[in-house]
Amino acid sequence: xxRPETLPESLSPLRDLEWTPITVGQSASDVWxxxxxxxxxxxxxxxxxGPLAExxxxxxxxxxxxxxxxxxxxxxxxxxxxxxVWLLMSAVPGEDLTHYTSQPExxxxxxxxxxxxxxxxxxxxxxxxxxxxxxxAEAETRVAAGLVDESxxxxxxxxWTAGQVLDWxxxxxxxxxxxxxxxxxxxxxNVLALDGRFSxxxxxxxxxxxxxxxxxxxxxxxxxxxIGREHIAPFLAAYGTDWDEEKYRYYCALDEMF
Numbered sequence: 001x002x003r004p005e006t007l008p009e010s011l012s013p014l015r016d017l018e019w020t021p022i023t024v025g026q027s028a029s030d031v032w033x034x035x036x037x038x039x040x041x042x043x044x045x046x047x048x049x050g051p052l053a054e055x056x057x058x059x060x061x062x063x064x065x066x067x068x069x070x071x072x073x074x075x076x077x078x079x080x081x082x083x084x085v086w087l088l089m090s091a092v093p094g095e096d097l098t099h100y101t102s103q104p105e106x107x108x109x110x111x112x113x114x115x116x117x118x119x120x121x122x123x124x125x126x127x128x129x130x131x132x133x134x135x136x137a138e139a140e141t142r143v144a145a146g147l148v149d150e151s152x153x154x155x156x157x158x159x160w161t162a163g164q165v166l167d168w169x170x171x172x173x174x175x176x177x178x179x180x181x182x183x184x185x186x187x188x189x190n191v192l193a194l195d196g197r198f199s200x201x202x203x204x205x206x207x208x209x210x211x212x213x214x215x216x217x218x219x220x221x222x223x224x225x226x227i228g229r230e231h232i233a234p235f236l237a238a239y240g241t242d243w244d245e246e247k248y249r250y251y252c253a254l255d256e257m258f
Contacts, residue, residue, distance in 0.1 A: 003032065004046060008079040008086055014044070024098075024189050029055055033091075042076060045087040052138075052145060055085045058205030061128060062089065065207070068121050071200030092202055094194030097226070104227045106196045111223065112238035113198040114191045115215050121181040123209060130184050130208025132176055132254075139166055139257035153256050154221075156249075165256050174246050179209040185258075186215035187222040206258070213244060217251035 003019040014034055022031040022043070029047040036042060047055040065072040073089035080086070100107040142148055148162035157165055183190065184206025192199045216239070220232045236243060 004030070006081070008081055010077055010079055011044070011086060011088060014042075014088075028053075041091045043073065043089050043091060045089070046084050049080070049083055049085055052142060052147060053085060054205040055087055057128070058203075059085075059087055061204050061207045062087075064126065064128075065204060067125075070118060070121060071198075072204050073200075073202060092192050092200035094192040094199035096202075097188045097191045097193060100193060100196075101226050103196075104231050106193070107227055108223065108231055108235040108238055110193040110196070110198045111188075111191055111219055112235055114201060115183070115186060115219060115239060117198065118183055118201065118207075119180045119212060119215070123179065123181055126181050126209055128208030130182055130206065130210040130214060131179060132173055132211075134208075135210075135254060135257075136166075136169060139169065139254070142257055148257055154252060157253065157256060162257070165253060169250070169254055169257075172250060174213075174250050177211045177213070180212055181207065182210040182212065182214045183207055184210070184214060185255075186219045188226050211247065211251075212241070213247035213251050216241070216244075217248045218255055220248060221252055 002021065003015070007015060017037070018035040020033045020035075022033055029045045032044045034042050034044055045055055045058075047053050059075055059078045062073055062075050066074055071092065073092055075087065075089055077088040078086065097107055097110060100110065139148075143162045143166050148165075150160070150162055153160060153165070183201055183204065185203055190201055190203045192202065216236070220235065223229075223231050223235055233243070
């Protein structure tokens with residue numbers, strides 16, 4: 001849809017502006033870029049209210065990231081109507097890394113830089129649990145609710161049911177490393193650069209405390225898809241760690257649940 005039929009009263013001044021639907025990504029939310037009269041843009045997300053809705057959690061996470069001074073969207077307004085949650089947020093300057101696929105050196109430098117910055121945030125005030133047990137509990141709820149898209153599984157799991165993936169995840173937990181602040185969905189469209197330098201992250205609804213491979217696995221998978229597997233080793237070197245096959249396989253499989 002180009003724009004929603006109804007808006008909360010506080011958002012109604014946006015109705016007559018230029019709206020562009022954003023369709024990149026797997027989010028359950030509807031997302032629009034709205035061009036303001038001064039030439040800037042804001043983004044509006046809307047999601048149906050429900051026990052597994054992610055948007056209320058994203059609002060909390062963005063407010064925390066703002067307090068930490070991290071480069072992410074700022075919450076301008078947050079509203080709840082009878083059946084939907086609404087989030088109006090600022091734009092992060094720059095372009096996402098899908099625009100840098102012809103510049104692999106810049107691509108991996110920005111990606112590693114962004115992850116190192118979010119991973120360095122103070123964990124003592126981060127109350128968002130993204131560790132394995134918490135994610136498995138949420139995955140089980142999503143499987144029971146029929147919310148896992150089995151048609152979108154990676155090649156290694158084509159033909160599997162969501163229940164089979166969940167059983168494999170429960171039976172193959174890797175040793176969990178130090179818990180740090182992770183983005184939770186560290187894929188190419190969610191990392192932005194301006195003039196070849198890291199400028200911020202978006203889609204932060206799964207940010208929380210987890211093993212660093214929660215992010216590194218999805219980043220490596222995204223790097224292979226966008227610029228080629230040969231760039232994974234330089235990326236890990238720039239980040240400052242070594243390849244971990246067990247954790248790569250596990251966290252990619254865990255991502256199938258979401």
